[in-house]
Amino acid sequence: MCSVRATVILLFLCALASTVFAEGPTEQTTVLTTDTFEVFDNLATNEFTQRGEIRVLQNETALYQPVASKYAQQLADIGEQELSAELYYTVILRSQNSGARHVLSVKRCRLNGEKKADETFVLHETEGGSVFRADYDAGKGSNCLKSPLADTPSFATKALVKSRVRGPTPELAIAASIDASTGKEKQPEPQKGFLAKYWYYLIPIVLLLMFSGEEPQQEGNARH
Numbered sequence: 001m002c003s004v005r006a007t008v009i010l011l012f013l014c015a016l017a018s019t020v021f022a023e024g025p026t027e028q029t030t031v032l033t034t035d036t037f038e039v040f041d042n043l044a045t046n047e048f049t050q051r052g053e054i055r056v057l058q059n060e061t062a063l064y065q066p067v068a069s070k071y072a073q074q075l076a077d078i079g080e081q082e083l084s085a086e087l088y089y090t091v092i093l094r095s096q097n098s099g100a101r102h103v104l105s106v107k108r109c110r111l112n113g114e115k116k117a118d119e120t121f122v123l124h125e126t127e128g129g130s131v132f133r134a135d136y137d138a139g140k141g142s143n144c145l146k147s148p149l150a151d152t153p154s155f156a157t158k159a160l161v162k163s164r165v166r167g168p169t170p171e172l173a174i175a176a177s178i179d180a181s182t183g184k185e186k187q188p189e190p191q192k193g194f195l196a197k198y199w200y201y202l203i204p205i206v207l208l209l210m211f212s213g214e215e216p217q218q219e220g221n222a223r224h
């Protein structure tokens with residue numbers, strides 16, 4: 001009895017092992033990139049220098065990758081800065097597909113005392129997959145109570161993608177009809193019955209049936 005049980009267990013283990021080895025390693029699927037945004041900031045100097053890029057993927061996710069200093073570039077043709085670099089930390093995203101730019105800012109004091117500040121990019125997509133708006137947050141509001149920023153911090157970056165969702169179509173109510181003489185809402189007219197609605201269709205049909213029934217009788221009487 002024990003030998004039979006051992007044989008069954010051995011066969012089961014052999015079948016399980018053959019199934020696992022037959023499947024082999026799973027192939028990794030590559031997710032295509034829909035757009036790449038170059039990330040520029042004015043933290044180190046008054047000029048906007050690239051510090052990374054955000055890849056927007058087809059599966060509604062995004063990946064941030066820092067750029068090495070030797071590959072960094074400066075953003076030209078930014079025009080006049082509306083926000084002072086002393087008061088605001090500004091990030092500019094530039095799309096490699098369309099060249100569109102998104103200017104994002106937070107108070108610079110939110111980075112005070114941070115060696116590695118948390119930051120979050122939220123990219124809002126249309127139904128077609130293009131980014132139409134971006135939101136940004138970095139540091140902490142409580143850091144504004146600390147001493148001014150001395151060292152240049154690094155960032156722990158998180159990038160999110162949110163797709164625009166079409167909401168349900170509202171059912172519009174019928175506008176109220178106001179009686180000009182009284183200023184009150186007019187009461188809806190009572191619904192008419194079937195005969196009241198379609199009497200002008202029924203009368204010709206009834207008359208046609210009446211006259212079509214008398215003609216055969218007249219012909220029959222004439223024969224007699």
